[in-house]
Amino acid sequence: MAKKTFVVGCFKEEDVLFPAVKKVRAAGYKIHDVYTPYAVHGLDHALGLRETSLHTAGFIYGISGTATALGFISWIFTSDWPLNIGGKPHFALPAWIPIIFETTVLFSAVGMTITFCYLCQLAPFLKKHHFHPRATDDTFVMVIETTAKTNIDELKGFLTNSGATEISVQYAEPRWWLGTYDREQQLLRDTSIEVA
Amino acid sequence: MSDTTDADKELKVDKQNISILNQRNTDSKSYRMHIRYESQLREPLVYGEKDYHQVTEDICRPIEAKPGRLWYVGFFIAVALLLFGIYSVTDEVIYGVGQWNLNKTVGWGWDITNFVWWVGIGHAGTLISAILLLFRQGWRTGVNRAAEAMTIFAVMCAGQFPIWHMGRVWMAFFVLPYPNTRGPVWPSFDSPLLWDVFAISTYFTVSLLFWYAGLLPDFGTVRDRAKTKLRKFFYGIASFGWSGSTKHWQRHEALSLVLAGLATPLVLSVHTIVSFDFATSVIPGWHTTIFPPYFVAGAIFSGFAMVQTLMLVLRKVYGLEAYITLGHIEAMNKVIVLTGSIVGCAYLTELFMAWYSQNKYEAYAFWYSRANLFSPYGWAYYGMMTCNVLSPQIFWFRSLRRNVSVTFFMSIVVNIGMWFERFVIIVTSLYRDYLPSSWTTYYAASIFEIGFFLGTMGLFFTCFFLFSKYFPVIAIAEIKHVLKTSGESYKEKVGNIEVQPAEEFAHEFAH
Numbered sequence: 002m003a004k005k006t007f008v009v010g011c012f013k014e015e016d017v018l019f020p021a022v023k024k025v026r027a028a029g030y031k032i033h034d035v036y037t038p039y040a041v042h043g044l045d046h047a048l049g050l051r052e053t054s055l056h057t058a059g060f061i062y063g064i065s066g067t068a069t070a071l072g073f074i075s076w077i078f079t080s081d082w083p084l085n086i087g088g089k090p091h092f093a094l095p096a097w098i099p100i101i102f103e104t105t106v107l108f109s110a111v112g113m114t115i116t117f118c119y120l121c122q123l124a125p126f127l128k129k130h131h132f133h134p135r136a137t138d139d140t141f142v143m144v145i146e147t148t149a150k151t152n153i154d155e156l157k158g159f160l161t162n163s164g165a166t167e168i169s170v171q172y173a174e175p176r177w178w179l180g181t182y183d184r185e186q187q188l189l190r191d192t193s194i195e196v197a
Numbered sequence: 198m199s200d201t202t203d204a205d206k207e208l209k210v211d212k213q214n215i216s217i218l219n220q221r222n223t224d225s226k227s228y229r230m231h232i233r234y235e236s237q238l239r240e241p242l243v244y245g246e247k248d249y250h251q252v253t254e255d256i257c258r259p260i261e262a263k264p265g266r267l268w269y270v271g272f273f274i275a276v277a278l279l280l281f282g283i284y285s286v287t288d289e290v291i292y293g294v295g296q297w298n299l300n301k302t303v304g305w306g307w308d309i310t311n312f313v314w315w316v317g318i319g320h321a322g323t324l325i326s327a328i329l330l331l332f333r334q335g336w337r338t339g340v341n342r343a344a345e346a347m348t349i350f351a352v353m354c355a356g357q358f359p360i361w362h363m364g365r366v367w368m369a370f371f372v373l374p375y376p377n378t379r380g381p382v383w384p385s386f387d388s389p390l391l392w393d394v395f396a397i398s399t400y401f402t403v404s405l406l407f408w409y410a411g412l413l414p415d416f417g418t419v420r421d422r423a424k425t426k427l428r429k430f431f432y433g434i435a436s437f438g439w440s441g442s443t444k445h446w447q448r449h450e451a452l453s454l455v456l457a458g459l460a461t462p463l464v465l466s467v468h469t470i471v472s473f474d475f476a477t478s479v480i481p482g483w484h485t486t487i488f489p490p491y492f493v494a495g496a497i498f499s500g501f502a503m504v505q506t507l508m509l510v511l512r513k514v515y516g517l518e519a520y521i522t523l524g525h526i527e528a529m530n531k532v533i534v535l536t537g538s539i540v541g542c543a544y545l546t547e548l549f550m551a552w553y554s555q556n557k558y559e560a561y562a563f564w565y566s567r568a569n570l571f572s573p574y575g576w577a578y579y580g581m582m583t584c585n586v587l588s589p590q591i592f593w594f595r596s597l598r599r600n601v602s603v604t605f606f607m608s609i610v611v612n613i614g615m616w617f618e619r620f621v622i623i624v625t626s627l628y629r630d631y632l633p634s635s636w637t638t639y640y641a642a643s644i645f646e647i648g649f650f651l652g653t654m655g656l657f658f659t660c661f662f663l664f665s666k667y668f669p670v671i672a673i674a675e676i677k678h679v680l681k682t683s684g685e686s687y688k689e690k691v692g693n694i695e696v697q698p699a700e701e702f703a704h705e706f707a708h
Contacts, residue, residue: 015681038249038418039677040446048443055451063459073374074386082380086387099392099470103399106459110403114410117452121445123413123437136441137418139249182433183426 004174005146007033008156009132010165012141015041021163022047025145028159033146033175036136059113066108070101128180130173237695240524241685242335249677253418256671259515260419264666267514275658282652285645286361294364298643302630307646308358310619311653315355316397316471317615320464321500322348323404327460335683336528338675339520343511344504345408350660352401354653389473396470403463407456410449413439415669468496475622482562482626485550491543495615498536501529502611507661509605511670520671527598533611534592541586566625573639574625577617584614
């Protein structure tokens with residue numbers, strides 16, 4: 002991915018942020034993302050994001066856990082090594098419920114967490130460009146993607162009128178790269194192409 | 198008559214509010230936070246004049262400052278205990294389980310007592326973080342992080358006991374169902390001991406994931422505030438590159454909610470399965486159907502007591518009284534008096550059933566080995582009764598629930614009581630077998646058993662001291678989430694809304 006130019010507006014209050022999001026979207030600008038210090042309920046809807054399907058993934062992982070445990074245990078106790086335990090039936094379903102349940106939960110939890118990390122592209126040793134250091138503290142950071150046609154000065158003025166307390170223009174890579182936060186690293190090579 | 202009409206009117210307005218609330222998600226006109234305000238009748242969850250930045254400052258301060266002398270003293274005591282534990286366990290591995298005073302009939306002694314005790318303590322964390330999340334208990338935000346950490350460390354300690362009790366511990370992996378060259382011989386999936394393997398390991402994994410998922414945003418906060426290279430390096434890795442993107446938050450919320458939904462039956466299943474270790478056997482005193490609910494209640498009881506012990510120290514040492522408030526302590530004390538009384542009912546039910554069943558072995562186990570003060574272990578039974586059932590009743594009084602010293606003292610008493618409970622269940626059922634020739638001499642722990650227990654104390658507190666120094670001990674992002682509705686200084690401003698008639702409020706809220 003190439004580097005892009007972003008206009009970044011910072012907000013201090015949710016009450017100012019929400020109308021600003023609405024205005025910016027109505028004006029036809031493309032909001033790249035809004036970075037917030039905590040989960041602001043309703044902001045995803047305001048940005049027009051669809052609901053996440055993570056729950057569905059969790060359900061599928063859970064069911065596969067159930068199937069794995071049930072299939073595995075029944076195969077072992079009825080076919081691979083039928084063990085006579087006090088003359089009790091080989092297919093002892095009630096006695097397997099605890100393990101089947103635990104496996105369901107385990108598969109679902111592990112699967113969902115990995116899916117979450119994959120979807121959000123979160124992993125150790127992974128670095129991203131952070132548009133504002135206080136986005137994880139007390140600032141709601143609205144990042145607007147620009148194109149060659151965007152009038153940046155106009156957009157800055159628009160953000161000021163919408164109540165942004167701090168505005169900057171940043172030329173940045175929107176995706177992740179491998180690196181650590183103790184060094185000033187950028188991507189290994191700059192892939193942006195200058196058009197004459 | 199007029200009362201009913203008022204109530205009807207309120208109900209109508211409530212319905213109106215709900216429809217407005219539902220409308221909000223789709224109505225592009227008014228995007229607002231999840232609730233507009235919370236009644237002043239509810240105690241604030243955060244005291245003082247705080248804004249988001251102040252919350253960050255307050256919670257990150259212990260991480261960024263050098264630890265005080267008390268921290269070092271505590272930490273080194275914990276490490277010393279851990280080393281003594283390592284010595285005790287090494288001795289047991291070299292010379293065998295014979296180093297413990299277990300004998301022909303008392304095959305489970307301090308080791309399994311401690312196992313059940315630690316697992317029980319491990320239950321409060323998930324209860325607070327998962328069940329209270331589903332029940333929408335706002336006060337959980339102040340204590341969930343540290344309580345979950347406690348859960349993880351307690352389960353780590355618990356796991357040590359069955360593992361080292363195996364004796365030939367290098368064969369511990371035999372409990373796992375892996376294809377092997379011995380047949381393959383599989384473990385018995387019908388055995389409660391194998392259920393335990395699955396339950397404890399799943400519980401540990403899920404608790405760890407839940408805890409760490411919640412920590413990601415807070416590590417991001419610490420990373421972005423870091424001044425030194427070392428901090429930037431480590432917190433950068435730990436935060437997984439968290440940015441706070443709206444989409445990520447949306448998924449994070451979904452993940453937390455589903456993990457909470459999964460952890461809720463999980464936490465109940467784990468101690469149920471631990472109780473099956475006893476209840477599915479035919480030993481008088483163990484063979485009772487009341488065990489699962491009784492063990493779960495006891496687990497929550499002892500877990501909350503340990504949370505109290507830790508929180509009271511934490512809020513004092515790190516000056517977090519504004520976040521872990523007296524309201525939090527009171528709420529946890531209410532849980533303690535409730536679960537303590539449930540456990541008390543279970544004790545009495547057991548005694549009743551031992552008489553009602555007219556089974557002489559049951560009667561002997563309950564009425565002689567336990568309830569008779571002058572039997573060899575009668576002291577343990579009455580210690581348990583005093584600590585678990587009688588003493589927590591003082592928490593029916595509000596002033597005592599909100600008293601920090603009383604709470605601290607009681608939290609220790611409850612944990613001692615719960616240790617007695619497990620000791621009573623295990624040893625008093627075992628020390629006299631059916632035949633008098635199988636009655637054993639008085640079982641008392643050897644120094645290596647005691648050392649092992651002290652060692653897990655050391656492990657627990659070593660981990661907890663490190664956690665409190667390097668991790669945000671309160672969920673920063675979650676506090677920010679409730680700050681503007683439940684913070685004291687924000688609540689003070691809603692007085693005019695409180696006095697508004699319901700119709701007027703609904704009308705204004707709609708616009």
